[in-house]
Amino acid sequence: MPDFDLHFSPFSTDEAASYKLIELPSELVGLLENAIQSSDPLGLVIKGDPTEDAVLCTRDKTYSIRTVNLSNTLLVVTPPPDTEFNFAEDAVVIRDQLNEILELAPAVPRISKLVGRLRGREYDETNEEDDEDEEVDSDGSSRYTYTQAREEIQASDAELDVCLKQKRILIIKDELRPISPSYLNNILELTLNVLVSESLSHSAASLDRLTSALAGDHGISRVVSAQVLAWFGEIQAGGKWKMNEDEVIKELGLGILREHKNDDPIEKGAFVAKWKLAVGDTFADRVSLNLLAGNYLEGRPVGRIEHEYLTYFPSSTLPTDPAARFADLFLTRTKWRVEDITPFLSDIAVNNKERDKLLLKYCRAISESGAVWYTARAQYNG
């Protein structure tokens, strides 16, 4: 039976704590094995401030990192490093002794920090003539760039780009500027008008003609219109823009809905009629409240119980921490049906299983009049 002399490494004190073991979820095992085989750099990074919990990001996914303590000791054993030390032929050395491993779990990207940093940096029609070289704006808020976001926000690059698109954040000369909702609505309405006036098809419109018309007739900078069109459609080969009808219709609906917060609900039928008018005849049939899921509440306010009324209630303004979010949701309504509450959880749960776990943890399910209702568990109700 072959035997091997086991030594401490000659640099044992220096090497202590220089090794870490990471437990890999199944999808990362394959990814890493391929990367090792093909020498693909893979773009793995660990991101975070000293004050935050670390996350590990691949090019398109984010994982939270937890330390799991082991009662056993794991020795990392390798062949001896090159030194003058005289080791026997088949000796091996202990490089490090570990009592913990790092465990990875898929996580929702942590982008709430981004929204906070961009407060006060909105872009609207007053910025069309802007001198973009100013470092600090007159009210003291400083620029936040795309490069900074990539370094500081705990999300993978692909997830960050998706977030910028969903939150309607423009990149102007590397600086991040959220677009003002009313300005965005304006651009979309003008785009629909231009499509008609220039007789362009909404499934294959010349990008050039569109941006030129928006710039020439309406003063909208091409940098801005090109990004807006990319959010609301696909830019295909040959410079053609194919509109994503549902996204455009949804945004126009939101534009109307935003006027109707808690103190001014709008009657459901009246809202749908107004919405159809805004999108025009071509798309009126695609108008549907499903497009606005997670952004409104339906109910019968006191004194107006004959009809259903809608109020603007966007999940994007709710807290990202689950306990706080459920507290807010139950303050708004003491009980919810499953189908009414799930749209307000989709941005804090990675998948349906996680969402169900959250419901189990923070809500109590009761059966009433043949349906299941969720209410708050006592301690989370303020």
Add this chain to the structure above:
Amino acid sequence: MIIPITISTDSSSAKLPSGLARISHDEIVLVELQGALDVGDCHPTERNGKLVGKLSIDDAMKKPTLLIGHHLLEGKVAAIPKPLAIMHRTNAAAKNIGDDMEVDDETQLDDSIGGTRGGNDGQSAPEWTILGLVKKKIIFSKRPMPVIKRS
């Protein structure tokens, strides 16, 4: 702060003897012990390079043994349920990182893995690289048997 993790492509480093290389990875083997190695040294650097014991494994990879002093440990080769990536810090400049890390049982890791903070200016950021994936380990879980060595 971003800490990039590279993937080691260095295939020129020394390989383990074939008996150990066959277990999972040709350059690294993980050995699991219950408890820890107790070294009676007065100064931490005294242990550098010192002999710990003799590790053996039979050809069929079924019976690894470890002889430390007059203890004989018998173990087995076990599969690790979720493969482990071995990450190594290659820049040894940031030595006081070990004190900055706060680790509690099963809580989340504070992000101080090799980061440069305000106070550490002047030290280059450590680099971490993944040396490989390990799917099996040698685990010694039985009580050691005392043996008497013939001198």
